[in-house]
Amino acid sequence: MMDIRPNQTIYINNLNEKVKKPELKESLYGLFSQFGPILDVVALKTPKMRGQAFIVFKEIGAATNALRSMQGFPFYDKQMRLQYGKSESDAVSKMKGTFRQEGGKRKDPSAPKKAKKAKTSATAAAATAKPSEDGDGADEAADLPPNQILFLTSLPEETNEMMLQMLFNQFPGFKEVRLIPGRHDIAFVEFDTDAQSAAARSALQGFKITPTHAMRISFAKK
DNA sequence: AGCACA
Numbered sequence: 001m002m003d004i005r006p007n008q009t010i011y012i013n014n015l016n017e018k019v020k021k022p023e024l025k026e027s028l029y030g031l032f033s034q035f036g037p038i039l040d041v042v043a044l045k046t047p048k049m050r051g052q053a054f055i056v057f058k059e060i061g062a063a064t065n066a067l068r069s070m071q072g073f074p075f076y077d078k079q080m081r082l083q084y085g086k087s088e089s090d091a092v093s094k095m096k097g098t099f100r101q102e103g104g105k106r107k108d109p110s111a112p113k114k115a116k117k118a119k120t121s122a123t124a125a126a127a128t129a130k131p132s133e134d135g136d137g138a139d140e141a142a143d144l145p146p147n148q149i150l151f152l153t154s155l156p157e158e159t160n161e162m163m164l165q166m167l168f169n170q171f172p173g174f175k176e177v178r179l180i181p182g183r184h185d186i187a188f189v190e191f192d193t194d195a196q197s198a199a200a201r202s203a204l205q206g207f208k209i210t211p212t213h214a215m216r217i218s219f220a221k222k
Numbered sequence: 223a224g225c226a227c228a
Contacts, residue, residue, distance in 0.1 A: 004225095011225055042227050054226065083225090090227045101228095 008063045008092060009085030010055045015043075016076035017051045027075075027163055028053055030209045035069070036062025040091035056089040075166060146194040148173075149220035150201055152187045156213040159184060163209060171200035188220055 010032075015024065025041045032038060032055045043053040057063045063084065072079045093099035152164070164177040168189050173196030178188040191197035197219070206214045 009225095013224070040227080044226065046226090048224060049226065050224080052224065052226085056227090086225050 004084045004086055006060055006064060007084040007086075007088070008057045008060045009089045010057070010063050010066055011052065011083045011085045012055065012080050013052045014078055014081045015051045015053060016078045019076050021045055023158075024053065026158065026210060027166070028055060030163060030207070031073075031075070031166055032057075032066055032070070033208055034204070035066040039095065040089060042089070054085055054089060056091045069170075073166075073170070076162070144219040144221060146198050147219050147222055148191045148194045148197045150189040150191070150197050151218050151220040152189065153185060153216045153218070154213055155185045155187060155215055156210045157184045159187070159209060164189065167204060167207065167209075168200055171203065172196055174200070194219075 012028075019027075021043055024043050028041050028043070029038060032041075035057065037058040038055060039058055040056040041053065042056070044050070055063075055066065057066070067082050067084065070080060071082050074080075090099060159179075161177055161179055164179075164187055168174050168177060171191070173192035175190040175192060178190070180186055180188075189197070189200070191200065201217045201219070204215070205217050208214050
């Protein structure tokens, strides 16, 4: 059913309602940021809004791509259903400078909060101040010859098997993910062939599972 | 099933 006109926000439903909000948002962010920059992920657990989420992309093209690619994607044991959002997200209006509180139309629970918290540039600087391990030999593995097993590094602490499965699952030839007990930061992902592992590798190289952690993918040592 | 953002 071709219903709603393209929108840079994707509306998702049929999500697993048992997943807690922070985890849900993180996983959605990880899963969808492969299509392009994301402005916001909105998920509410209110009776009306549970099981649904909004992914706000910077570009409509990214949203369209996501819509086509992720329709029916198995996510926490349910198939996600995607549509374009019906209206413009606040994150978009804010970016365009057209954001209005629409006096009265929307619920105003209490005090009018006019000023949003300003991101201090100190915070922003701290966020980017993460040392990047360029040039200190940390990426010697880049030279390993292709094989069917990928080696993931720089994984954030909250990584779990399901998140990695969701990411790598979508590539042909996927076999399994192996986590290492006692190490949250590395994992192995196996494919049927080295061509298939190479394709997944280039697609997901630098993928941000969380906004601050870009994972690194190399081929495993044989 | 359910289209919000505090």
